[in-house]
Amino acid sequence: MVFTPGVSDSRQRGLIFAIEGQSLCVTRDPVIAIPMADTGGALYLGELDGLPCFARRVEGDLPEGSEPLPLRQLFGALAEEQFAIATRALGIIAWDHDHRFCGRCGHPTRRSETERVRTCSTCGHTAYPRLSPAVIVLVEKDGCCLLARNARTKMPFFSTLAGFVEVGETLEQCVAREIEEEAGITLSDIQYFGSQPWPFTNSLMIGFTARWAGGELRPEPTEILEAGWFAPDAIPVVPPKLSIARELIDDFVRRHS
Numbered sequence: 407m408v409f410t411p412g413v414s415d416s417r418q419r420g421l422i423f424a425i426e427g428q429s430l431c432v433t434r435d436p437v438i439a440i441p442m443a444d445t446g447g448a449l450y451l452g453e454l455d456g457l458p459c460f461a462r463r464v465e466g467d468l469p470e471g472s473e474p475l476p477l478r479q480l481f482g483a484l485a486e487e488q489f490a491i492a493t494r495a496l497g498i499i500a501w502d503h504d505h506r507f508c509g510r511c512g513h514p515t516r517r518s519e520t521e522r523v524r525t526c527s528t529c530g531h532t533a534y535p536r537l538s539p540a541v542i543v544l545v546e547k548d549g550c551c552l553l554a555r556n557a558r559t560k561m562p563f564f565s566t567l568a569g570f571v572e573v574g575e576t577l578e579q580c581v582a583r584e585i586e587e588e589a590g591i592t593l594s595d596i597q598y599f600g601s602q603p604w605p606f607t608n609s610l611m612i613g614f615t616a617r618w619a620g621g622e623l624r625p626e627p628t629e630i631l632e633a634g635w636f637a638p639d640a641i642p643v644v645p646p647k648l649s650i651a652r653e654l655i656d657d658f659v660r661r662h663s
């Protein structure tokens with residue numbers, strides 16, 4: 407699919423990726439599907455199988471016959487390409503809504519019809535969709551990998567460590583800093599693994615692998631509930647396949663089995 411900016415100005419019909427908070431409106435008859443609806447005022451995303459796709463923010467007006475379900479729960483229930491479009495719709499709708507007013511002078515902004523940008527009607531300041539890059543790292547030591555439970559989200563699983571990139575920092579510097587701050591250890595052999603858009607926090611997750619170089623594991627208590635080194639045949643409960651964290655862990659297990 408080619409993603410193209412633009413706004414629907416007619417009453418044409420298309421696939422509507424209607425977003426409410428972090429939920430997507432879907433129909434369930436007989437299987438989970440994206441509703442077809444009028445597209446006036448919606449943001450054009452591109453075409454899927456010959457059908458135009460649009461993103462729209464729900465403000466009490468659900469597409470007919472649909473209900474909002476948390477997007478994360480729809481992973482695996484929607485076709486992969488539909489899920490990818492839905493994650494993009496989530497990010498674009500959040501950007502569009504959060505930049506209705508100029509961050510510089512406070513006056514209203516308006517959408518461009520040719521570019522994915524909102525421009526201030528008074529001072530001309532532009533707001534493009536922005537991402538916050540974050541690194542996520544699988545660290546290895548003596549054939550085991552470092553996994554931790556997050557103290558803030560209190561998710562019921564262990565995962566790889568992650569953190570947002572600071573202004574002026576390289577990705578590799580960020581990897582080394584985050585792991586030293588959160589786990590108290592130093593690293594060597596920091597290698598790029600892959601990346602993943604993560605719309606739930608407007609992020610781009612950039613995955614790395616690395617090796618333990620020194621230091622005792624000393625989890626930072628405000629960030630980490632518990633942490634440990636896990637052998638490939640003793641991996642605890644880990645995140646669902648939706649995330650790059652899981653890809654990093656599955657890759658580790660594959661390499662050691």
Ligand SMILES: [Zn+2]
Binds near residue numbers: 511
């Ligand atoms: Zn302005």
